[in-house]
Amino acid sequence: MAKATKKQALGRGLSALLKDPENDIKSAEDKNADKVVGNIVELDLKDIEVNPFQPRTSFNEEALRELASSIRELGVIQPITVRKLSFNKYQLVSGERRFRASKLIGNETIPAYIRIANDQESLEMALVENIQRQDLDPIEIALSYQRLIDEIQLTQEQMSDRVGKNRSTIANYLRLLKLDPIVQTGMRDGFLSMGHGRALINIENTGDQLDIYEKIIADKLSVRQTEALVKNYHATSETQLPKKQDTPEFIQKGNKEFADYFGAKVDIKVSKNGRGKITIPFSSEEDFNRLQKLIKGAK
Structure with missing residues (x-):
């Protein structure tokens, strides 16, 4: 118990250090950076903003209330991870459920690990850490893998190293994005x-x-x-x-190229007079934005 008290006191001491304008740490080379970066620090919840790169889009309210009850009784056992934005301002990298649950019960501070990262590093950290969670659904995981491909430009082999999963496992998740959006929603x-x-x-x-x-x-x-x-x-x-009825050869070839490019099954219908329609499905706003970037990039 004495050790826990000492650890919390240390966190509060580091928090005071961070609030001193003369100790504004902006990089790992700055004075006192070694005392803060990678250590557990008690941060004010009001100084932390949610991560716009967070792959999770929905939170189970009942599970969130259960976590809040646990935090009320036992405290936050696993610190969240944040990155420093500016003086006394931070952004979540991982731990949004703990962050939300702490706010739900009226806590003012939360234990956190501080990292210094740019936007791309923060996105990769958030995606990789969330992929390794046990409570993500298969489509959330698949979309996170797809974002690592689209926005971080990682290959499946590189992702395999980052997340500790076999390349075949990653490929199986990515294939799920070819399912009809209604089926994806069901998953x-x-x-x-x-x-x-x-x-x-x-x-x-x-x-x-x-x-x-x-x-x-x-x-x-x-x-x-x-x-x-x-x-x-x-x-x-x-x-x-x-x-x-036999599909024209140019449609068959084009359909495969469209599917490979968009990473989704594209529906192409053509009438006898040669006129037709191309339909590209999407499963979420995030997936829609991904398709939009691909279309813009093709111009």
Whole structure:
């Protein structure tokens, strides 16, 4: 108990150091930086802003209240991580649930690790740390991987080193973003597991994919039952269903190029007179902005 008290007192002492204008630490080389950077410091909640790069977009209110109750009884066991923006101003890198829960119960301070990083480093830290959380849904993880590719320009091999996951695991998550947005929403809401999603990826026809998705929900099918249903779908399609009208070769080639470029299944419909329509699905505002950047970059 005495050790804990000493640790908290140290944190308060460092907090006072940070509030001294003569000790405004801006880089790791500044005076007293070694006393602050990487150490646990008690920071005022009002001096911390949320991270705009946070990949998590929703927070379970009931779970947040449970965490707040735990913090009220035991305190914040695991400090949050922040980066220093300017004098006495900080931005969250990780720990937004602990930050929100502490504010919920009226706490004024929170223990924090301080880091000094630029925007790109902060984005990468936030994404990597959040990917390693246990409570992210598969689509949130997939979107975080995609952001590391789009905004940090990491390859799958580099991501494998950063997050400690096999390259094949990363590829499997990224493939989930090719699912119909309705199916992705079902996964985010917990109606489907990643196993269900991986089975449904093998259904290329959007309408059929959604039909099977609805059957999974209605009949509460397991992953194995879903895999068997998809296998039967392919067997039936090959032997019993009439072949659809041949798609022009230029459409087939263009469809694959569109899908590779946008990282999503693009629907192309063409009439007999050669006129057609291209539909690009997106799963969230973040995904929409990603597509918009790709389109602008192609000009």
